[in-house]
Amino acid sequence: MAKAEKATAIAELKNDFESSNGAVLTEYRGLTVAQLKELRTNLGENAKFAVVKNTLTKIAANDAGLDEQFRDLLVGPSAIAFVTGDVVEAAKGLRDFSKANPLLVIKGGFVDGKSMDAAEITKLADLESREVLLAKLAGAMKGSMANAAALFNALPTQAAQLAEALRAKREAAGETAESPAAEAADAPAADEAPAE
Numbered sequence: 001m002a003k004a005e006k007a008t009a010i011a012e013l014k015n016d017f018e019s020s021n022g023a024v025l026t027e028y029r030g031l032t033v034a035q036l037k038e039l040r041t042n043l044g045e046n047a048k049f050a051v052v053k054n055t056l057t058k059i060a061a062n063d064a065g066l067d068e069q070f071r072d073l074l075v076g077p078s079a080i081a082f083v084t085g086d087v088v089e090a091a092k093g094l095r096d097f098s099k100a101n102p103l104l105v106i107k108g109g110f111v112d113g114k115s116m117d118a119a120e121i122t123k124l125a126d127l128e129s130r131e132v133l134l135a136k137l138a139g140a141m142k143g144s145m146a147n148a149a150a151l152f153n154a155l156p157t158q159a160a161q162l163a164e165a166l167r168a169k170r171e172a173a174g175e176t177a178e179s180p181a182a183e184a185a186d187a188p189a190a191d192e193a194p195a196e
Contacts, residue, residue, distance in 0.1 A: 006056060013052065013060030016080075020048075022087040022111035024094050024121055025070070028079045030103035036079075039104070043093050046085025052078050069115040073108045080109075087111050091125035 017023065028036065028051065040049045054074040061071050083090040091109075098104040108117045116124070 009053070009056050010060045010063070013057055014063045016048065016050075016082045017061060017064035017066060020082040020084050022083045022090075022109060024081045024083070024091060024109035025073050025107045026079050026081065026094065026098075027076050027105040027107055028103070029077045029105075031101065035101055035103075039094075039097050039101075042097055043081060043090055044085075046083060047090040047093070048082045048084075050080055050082065052080055054078055066110060066113065067115050070108065070110050078107075086131075088124055088127050091121050095122060095125040 031039075036049070036051075043049055054076075057078065057080070058071045058074050061074075081090055081094060094104070094106055098106055106118050106121050108115065109121050110116060111124070
């Protein structure tokens with residue numbers, strides 16, 4: 001590979017690292033071209049799966065500011081899924097494909113600049129998608145708001161029921177059902193002289 005081609009490849013890889021939300025590093029040894037095509041199709045438009053040269057990728061990863069832990073994973077035949085969308089969906093796609101095709105081995109990756117090992121990528125794949133999590137959050141918020149509304153509606157109702165129960169109790173005890181305001185209006189004023 002000519003020096004200009006290497007520089008172009010490094011610049012492209014650096015751009016891929018910087019413009020993606022995350023990347024998953026895999027070993028693809030033994031997969032056929034048809035299987036790689038199927039994997040690319042399964043990953044969809046939010047991920048770009050590319051076979052890479054380790055030496056050039058290490059340089060690009062270093063230039064992009066990725067830590068040494070990620071660069072140390074670049075051994076053997078390597079391919080990277082650069083993810084521009086939901087990293088969880090891409091991790092699920094790779095995990096599911098590797099279950100059906102054990103020759104695809106997930107080595108690790110990074111999400112938002114933080115390196116992850118293969119076990120962490122698998123845990124990431126076990127999460128629900130962003131859309132599902134947002135829907136659950138919205139449902140929980142709606143439920144909380146409905147509970148608050150019911151609570152606020154219950155307060156006046158309970159106050160009215162309490163006042164009615166108090167009135168009924170007074171009535172049963174033989175007291176008049178007049179309100180304290182009415183009793184105060186019927187009482188003589190303190191400055192009035194009593195009638196003789």
